[in-house]
Amino acid sequence: MFTIDVWLLRAIIAIFLIAIVSSLIGSYSVFRGSTFLVSGIAHGALAGAALGIFLALYLFSVNYLLVALIFSILFALAIGYASHKKENVDVSVGVMFALSMSLAILFLSLIREYASVAWGLIIGDLLLLSQTDIEIMTLSVIAIVLIFIIYHRRILFSIFDPEGAMAVGLKPALYESLLYVIVAIGVVVLLKGVGAILVYALLIIPAAASKRISSTVSITMLFAFLISLFSGLGGLALAVISPVSPSAYAGLIATSIYFLTIFKK
Template identity: 30%
Template sequence: MFELFQYQFFINAVLGALLTSLAAGFIGTYIVARKIVFLTDGITHSSFGGIGLAYYFGLNPFLGAVLFGIASALGIEWAHSKGNVREDSAIAILLAMGMAVGILFVYLTPGYSPNLMSFLFGNILNITTFDLWVMGALALLVATVFVIFYRPLLYSAFDPDFAKAAGLPVQAIRYVMMALIALTVVMSIKLAGIILVLSLFTIPQVISGLMTRQFGRIIPLSVLFALVGSMGGLMFSYYANIPSGVAIIIVLVGIWLFFKSGKLLMRFAFGR
C-alpha cells in the first residue's frame, strides 16, 4: 500500500478524499437535518446541463457545472419559498431540465463526443493540484461558516418558525446554504460522480445517526466516516480496477451494514 504514495496522482487522491470528506461531513449533516436529501441528487443531475454547455462552448466543464449547480440550487429554493412549488417538485423539474440541456448540448457539440464516464461515476485519481486548492478553499469556507454561524444554522434547519420569531434571517441563511451545498456537491463529482454523489452526503450521516442524535456530534462523526469510506473505496478501486465512486459507495454501505447489524444484535441481546 505505502509504495503507492510515491505517485503524485495517488497523493492528490488522498488529499482530495480528505478535503471532500470534511466539506461533505458538514454539508451532509445540514442536508439530512433539513430533510432535503434529494436536493443533492437534483443539483448533481441538473449540473449536467452546465457540463453540456461548457463542452459546446469549449469551456472547462466543471466551471459550467458549478454555475449551473448554483443556479439550480437557488432556483429550487426560490420556487419553493416564493413560487408556491413543493420542494420535491421543484427538484424534479430542475433535475429533468438540467439533464435534458446537458444531453442536448453534448449531442450538438461538433466533432468527437466527450467521454462522460468520469462525470457519471467519478475518478478520484484524476484530481489535480488546482482541484486541491479549490477543494481546500471550499472546505475552509464551509467549516468557517458552520463554526461562526452554528446556532443560526441549527435553528433555521430544525425550527425555521422559531428562528424567524427570534429575528434570524432564515431565508437569507437558506440561500447562502443552497449556494454552499451546490459548490460542495459539484466539487464532489470528481470523487463519486453525478450518479453516486448523493450517497456521500447521506450514508456517513446515517451511520453517525446510529450513535448520536446531537447535531454537533454528528458533524465530526460524518467527516470521519466519509473519510474512512473514501480512503477504503480508493484502495478498493485501485486493486479491483473499478471506478472510484462505485468503490467508495460500496465501502460506505458496508460500514453502514456493519454498524446497523451490530445495533440490531445489541437490541436483540439486551432488549433495547
C-alpha cells in the same frame, strides 16, 4: 525513502476534502430532511460541467468545474425560490432534475468526444484529478467551512425552529437559501472525484449512518467525516489493486456501513 505518486497524493487530498464536505453538508441535509435536494443539484452541476466542456472545446477556454459551480448554485437558488413560494420542495427538485438532465444530454450530445467525457462526468475518477481540480476543490471547501463557522448557529436555528428564528429577527428563508448554496458548492467538490451518480452516496449516506449511532449534531458530523474518509480511502486502496473506479468501491463501503447501523438498531 518512501515516495508517493502525484496522482495518488491528489486522490488522497480529494478524499479528505470530500470527507469534510460530507461531514458538514451531509449532516445538515439529513437533519433538514432535504436529501433529495442533493441529487437534483448534482445533476444541475452535471449540466453545467457539460456546458463548460462544450465551451472549452469549441468557443473559449474555461474550466468546466467553474461552470458547474455556477449552474449548481443557480439551480439551488431556483429550488429555494420555488419552495419559498409554497411549492413543494420535492416537486421543485423534480422539475429542476428534469431540466438539468435535459440540458446535460443536450450539451453532451454536441461534444464529439461524447462517450468518454460523459462517462467521466457520470462516474468520476479520483485517480485522474488535475492540480487545477484540487485547487478548485480546496477553495470550495475553504468557502464552505468559513460560511459554516460564521453562520452555523443561525442556519441550525432556522432549520430546527423557523418560527423561533423569525421571532428573534432572523430570516429563515435567507439562511435556508444559504444552506442550498452551500450544498451546491459541496456537490461540485464531489462531482469530479466521484461523478454525478455517486455524489449522493458519499454526501448523504455517511451522515445518514452517523445520525443513527449518534445523539448530537457535532457527534454526527464527526462520525460522518470518519465514515466518508474510511469509505474513500478504502475505495482508493481497492482501486489501486483492481481495474474498478474507486468511487464505486467507496459507495459500496459507505452503503455497507449504513446497513450495519440498521442491523445494530
